[in-house]
Amino acid sequence: MSISTSAAAAAQMSLPVEPDAGSRRLNTAKALQEAIGSQMEKDPSVFVMGEDVAAYGGIFSSTTGLLERFGPERIIDTPISETAFIGLGIGAAVEGMRPIVELMFVDFFGVCMDQIYNHMAKIHYESGGNVRVPMVLMTAVGGGYSDGAQHSQTLWGTFAHLPGMKVVVPSNPYDAKGLMTAAIQSDDPVVYMFHKGVMGLAWMAKNKRSIGAVPEEDYVVPIGKAKVVREGTDVSIVTLSLSVHHSLDVAEKLEEEGINVEVLDLRSLVPLDREAVIATAAKTGRVIVVDEDYQSFGLSGEIAATITEHDPALLKHFSRVCVPDVPIPYAHELEYAVLPTAARIEAAVRKAATA
Amino acid sequence: MTTETTEVAKDLSAAQRQELLRQMILIRTFEAAILREYHADKSPGFDIGKGLIPGEMHLSAGQEPVAAGLCAHLESGDALTATHRPHHLAIAKGMNLRALAGEIFGRESGLGHGRGGHMHLFDPATHFSCSGIVAEGFPAALGQAFAFQRAGTRNIAVAVAGEGAANAGPFHECLNLAALWKLPVIFVIEDNDWGISVHRSASTSVPSNAVRAAGYGMPGVRVENNDVEAVHAAVGEAVVRARAGNGPSLIEIHTLRLWGHFEGDAQGYRPELAEVPDRDPIPAYEKQLRDAGILTDADLAEMTAWAGTQVDDAVEHAKAAPTPNPAEALKYVFVEGAQS
Numbered sequence: 001m002s003i004s005t006s007a008a009a010a011a012q013m014s015l016p017v018e019p020d021a022g023s024r025r026l027n028t029a030k031a032l033q034e035a036i037g038s039q040m041e042k043d044p045s046v047f048v049m050g051e052d053v054a055a056y057g058g059i060f061s062s063t064t065g066l067l068e069r070f071g072p073e074r075i076i077d078t079p080i081s082e083t084a085f086i087g088l089g090i091g092a093a094v095e096g097m098r099p100i101v102e103l104m105f106v107d108f109f110g111v112c113m114d115q116i117y118n119h120m121a122k123i124h125y126e127s128g129g130n131v132r133v134p135m136v137l138m139t140a141v142g143g144g145y146s147d148g149a150q151h152s153q154t155l156w157g158t159f160a161h162l163p164g165m166k167v168v169v170p171s172n173p174y175d176a177k178g179l180m181t182a183a184i185q186s187d188d189p190v191v192y193m194f195h196k197g198v199m200g201l202a203w204m205a206k207n208k209r210s211i212g213a214v215p216e217e218d219y220v221v222p223i224g225k226a227k228v229v230r231e232g233t234d235v236s237i238v239t240l241s242l243s244v245h246h247s248l249d250v251a252e253k254l255e256e257e258g259i260n261v262e263v264l265d266l267r268s269l270v271p272l273d274r275e276a277v278i279a280t281a282a283k284t285g286r287v288i289v290v291d292e293d294y295q296s297f298g299l300s301g302e303i304a305a306t307i308t309e310h311d312p313a314l315l316k317h318f319s320r321v322c323v324p325d326v327p328i329p330y331a332h333e334l335e336y337a338v339l340p341t342a343a344r345i346e347a348a349v350r351k352a353a354t355a
Numbered sequence: 356m357t358t359e360t361t362e363v364a365k366d367l368s369a370a371q372r373q374e375l376l377r378q379m380i381l382i383r384t385f386e387a388a389i390l391r392e393y394h395a396d397k398s399p400g401f402d403i404g405k406g407l408i409p410g411e412m413h414l415s416a417g418q419e420p421v422a423a424g425l426c427a428h429l430e431s432g433d434a435l436t437a438t439h440r441p442h443h444l445a446i447a448k449g450m451n452l453r454a455l456a457g458e459i460f461g462r463e464s465g466l467g468h469g470r471g472g473h474m475h476l477f478d479p480a481t482h483f484s485c486s487g488i489v490a491e492g493f494p495a496a497l498g499q500a501f502a503f504q505r506a507g508t509r510n511i512a513v514a515v516a517g518e519g520a521a522n523a524g525p526f527h528e529c530l531n532l533a534a535l536w537k538l539p540v541i542f543v544i545e546d547n548d549w550g551i552s553v554h555r556s557a558s559t560s561v562p563s564n565a566v567r568a569a570g571y572g573m574p575g576v577r578v579e580n581n582d583v584e585a586v587h588a589a590v591g592e593a594v595v596r597a598r599a600g601n602g603p604s605l606i607e608i609h610t611l612r613l614w615g616h617f618e619g620d621a622q623g624y625r626p627e628l629a630e631v632p633d634r635d636p637i638p639a640y641e642k643q644l645r646d647a648g649i650l651t652d653a654d655l656a657e658m659t660a661w662a663g664t665q666v667d668d669a670v671e672h673a674k675a676a677p678t679p680n681p682a683e684a685l686k687y688v689f690v691e692g693a694q695s
Binding site: 081086093099119122125126130164188 | 434436465466467468469470471472475477478479482484486488491493494495496497498499500501502503505512524525528529531532535686687688689690691
C-alpha cells in the first residue's frame with residue numbers, strides 16, 4: 001500500500017547519524033543503565049517499574065544504580081503482578097508519561113500477554129491515531145546457562161509477529177545505549193530485548209564482545225536500521241543478539257582459511273531492515289540465518305521470504321542455524337546441542353561456501 | 356469494611372435527580388436507535404457480518420443507573436475504562452455522540468476512524484477507553500490514576516467491569532496493587548447476573564463481590580435494586596476518598612441486562628426472561644420522581660424530545676459520513692513521522 005511505502009521513505013530520509021564510538025569502554029549493562037539514567041535526567045515523565053528493579057538493580061543489571069540516583073518514586077519495585085503493572089504502564093503512557101517497564105524474563109509473557117499484544121500494541125491503531133502509548137517494555141532473553149525451558153527462550157519472533165509494537169534486540173554496548181535512547185524517545189511502544197549473555201555480567205560466562213566503546217553523549221541508534229558489522233564477499237550471516245558474537249568469532253576464524261564472511265546484525269526486528277537483508281543477499285548470494293529463536297514459523301523463514309519475494313534468483317544458498325523446535329533443555333550437553341553455537345555456525349558456513 | 360448501601364441519598368436536589376433521569380433517557384434512546392439500525396438490514400435470516408452496523412453488538416439497556424449515578428461525579432479529566440458493553444458509560448462520561456455513532460457504524464468520522472469498533476473506543480477528550488477482553492480494562496485505569504497522582508492533580512480513574520470479571524486474575528492483581536500504592540481508583544462491578552449464559556451463582560464463590568474488597572484492605576459496598584440514587588451515593592463516597600488521596604474503593608452494583616448478551620442472543624437460558632421488562636429501571640425512576648412531585652408530563656416530554664434530537668443527529672451524521680479508505684487500512688499501526 002502506498003501509505004507504508006511513503007512512510008518508510010520519509011523515515012529513511014530522517015534517520016539520525018550514529019556518532020563515532022570513541023575510546024571509552026563499557027559493558028552492555030552499563031551502557032543500558034547510562035541511556036536510562038540520561039533520559040530520566042532530561043525527562044521527568046520517564047520512570048522505571050518492574051520486579052526487583054530498585055534495590056536489586058534488575059536481576060540482569062539493567063537498572064543498577066538508578067535507585068540511588070532517582071529514588072523510589074521513579075525506580076519502582078512492583079508486586080509479582082505482571083498484568084497489573086504492565087497495564088499500569090500502558091495507562092500511564094496513555095496519559096503522557098514514558099514508562100520503562102521490565103518483564104524480568106521474556107518467558108514470563110504468558111501471564112501478561114493480553115496487556116502487551118491486545119492493549120499496548122493495538123491502542124494506537126484502534127484509536128485511529130488519537131491515543132499514543134510511548135512505553136518501553138524491557139525484557140531479558142536467551143539461554144546458555146542451564147536455566148531450563150521456562151527461563152531460556154528468546155521469543156522475539158513471537159513479539160515481532162504481532163502488529164503494533166516495535167522490537168529491538170541490541171548485541172553490543174553501543175547499540176544497547178543508542179537503541180534504549182531511541183526506545184524511550186519513541187512515541188510507539190517498543191519491546192527492548194536484551195540477551196543476558198551480551199550484558200557482561202560477572203556471574204555468567206565471560207564474553208569479550210560484551211564490552212565495547214560507547215560515546216558519553218546521548219545518541220540514537222535508529223529503530224529499524226540493521227548494520228553490517230563485518231564486510232565479506234563469500235557468505236552472508238544474517239543474525240542478531242548474542243549470535244552476532246558467535247558469528248563474528250566464526251568469521252574471524254574462517255578468514256584465515258580464505259573464507260570471507262559478511263555479518264549483518266539486524267538490531268531491530270520491527271521494523272525489519274529488509275533493504276539491508278536484500279543487499280547482503282545480492283552481494284554474496286549465500287545466506288545463513290543464525291537465530292536463537294525456535295526455527296519454524298519465525299525470523300529465519302521471514303528472512304528467506306524477504307529475499308525470495310524480492311528476487312528468487314538472488315540465492316545460490318540459503319540455510320539456517322536456529323533452535324530446533326524443542327523446549328530448551330536443562331543439561332548443559334543437551335542445551336548446547338540445540339543452541340546456535342559457533343561450531344554449528346562454522347559447519348553451516350563451510351557448507352555454504354562450497355555451494 | 357463491607358457494608359450494604361441501599362439507602363437513598365437524601366441530599367440530591369430536584370435538578371440533580373432530573374439530570375440522572377435525563378442521562379438515563381439519553382442512553383436508552385441511543386441504544387434503541389443502535390438496536391434499530393443494527394437489525395434493519397441483517398435479514399433475510401440473521402447475518403452478523405452484514406449491514407450498516409456489522410459485527411457483535413453488546414447493548415447496555417437496563418444498566419443506565421450505573422452510568423448515570425457514577426458519571427454524575429466525574430470530571431472530564433477523570434479517566435474511565437469500560438468493557439465490551441461500553442455505550443452507557445461513554446455517553447454518561449460525555450463522549451461526543453457523533454464520534455461514538457461514527458465508530459459504531461465503522462465510518463471515517465468515528466473516534467477511531469473505523470479501526471476500533473464498538474468494543475474499542477478511545478477518547479482522549481473524556482479519558483474514556485474500553486477493552487473487549489474481560490477484566491483487562493482494569494490495569495490501564497491504574498496507570499491513569501498513577502499518572503494523575505504523580506502530576507498532583509485531583510483527577511481519579513474508574514475501572515468498570517461485569518461480575519464475571521471479578522473471577523479473573525487481573526481484577527485481583529489490580530485491587531492489590533491499587534491498594535498497595537493508594538492509587539486514586541474506583542473499581543465498579545456491574546453485576547447483571549449473567550456472564551453471557553452463565554448465572555453468577557454458577558461462577559462466583561461469594562454472594563457479593565463487595566466482600567472481596569476486604570482481602571485487599573479497601574472499602575467494599577454493594578448497591579442493590581439497580582437504584583440510580585443509591586449508585587450516586589455509593590460512588591460519591593468513593594470519589595471523595597479517592598480525590599482525598601485515601602486510596603481505592605470497590606463498588607458492586609446489582610443491575611439488569613435488559614436485552615441479550617449480544618444482539619441475536621435468544622436468551623433461552625434465562626428462566627426469568629418474561630419478567631425482565633418489568634424490572635426496567637427507567638419507568639421505575641420516572642414513577643419515583645413523579646411520586647416525589649418533581650417530574651411532570653411536560654418535563655418528560657422535553658427530555659425525550661431532547662434525547663431524540665441528540666441521537667437522531669448522531670445517527671444521521673454517522674450514516675452520511677464516508678467509509679474509511681481501504682487503501683489506508685495500514686494507517687495508524689505506528690505513529691507516522693515519529694522519530695525512529
